Amino acid sequence: MKPSPEEIAAAAGRTVPDLVGPDLRILFSGINPSLYSAATGHHFARPGNRFWPALHLAGLTPRRLHPSEQGLLPGLGLGITNVVARATARADELSPAELKAGGEVLAELVARWRPGCLAILGVTAYRTAFGRPKATTGPQSSTIGGVPVHVLPNPSGLNAHYTVETLGAAYAVLRATPAG
Template sequence: MIPGPPTHNPAGQAAGGIIKPTAADLLAAAGRTIPDLIGPGLRVLFSGINPSLYSAATGHHFARPGNRFWPALHGGGFTDRLLHPSEQHLLPGLGLGITNVVARATARADELSTDELVAGGDLLTDLVRRIAPRHIAVLGVTAYRTAFARPKARLGPQPDTIAGVPVWVLPNPSGLNAHFQLPQLAEEFARLRTAVSPPS
């Protein structure tokens, strides 16, 4: 059971108690990194492409307004309520973690070079080898194709592994990804949840 959402909301703060970054904060966040959200015995390690400026400014994964990761995670059945990005610390207790293929924050994922994505794929492989999650889910098929030299990869379970760990590719939950609306994203997340936690 997930604890209830924060209720204290001072003036000037966004929901969940985090201060909304200013335009200057976002500019200053370019190139920053944020820590991975990991723990022992993860069922799924979710890997975004790279942090947004909003995430880098707040220190919370998938924090940019309009990003559908948290609603899709809930809609797919991984959490029993919608979590705010500031509650990301609850995920490892549910067997879930978050990392990124590329660590540096940018305004858009298409600012990343092919070399960065390939190098990020190597670093992600090292992380997966070290923490051994049961599954790795990469959020973005184009980034997965580039980072792991799998040009024909499609959404869903992959025939290949990363460091021996089964891989699932999910759609990029960014609000800029118009190909998938929230109901379709939630369906893809639900497919993964069923695969990693089949009904008993």
């Protein structure tokens, strides 16, 4: 069910529970939840977000899943978390200090669950959260929590540099890597 504008506005600062567990091949980390996601309780739920179609185009899911079906992901070896748990209207509302603190929490989460790969969705957030100002998308030379890292484009509809097709292709590269 689509949340009302009032429900969306009231979601500011809320969190969306992590979708983590043992034996994940890939743990996807968004930057932070949108207000729409926080209002629904589902990751990448905002209409126009291309995460779910990109997963399917990449061959990571057998069909295009709806955000309300996120509970199916662990059975496919996939999980979802965020660098910063706090929901905002836009990721640029997060301060560098908040991103760095979130990166520390994410590193602890990854060290605990030990997925095969951590896929961070957003190069700018990765650069800030982990102090890697020259990082580019793709596999990284360093690990987080002892786990290989792959930086992918942010699937938000606000990221006009990528189409759903180019996102799917980038995510497919992740699927083809040994850790993915």
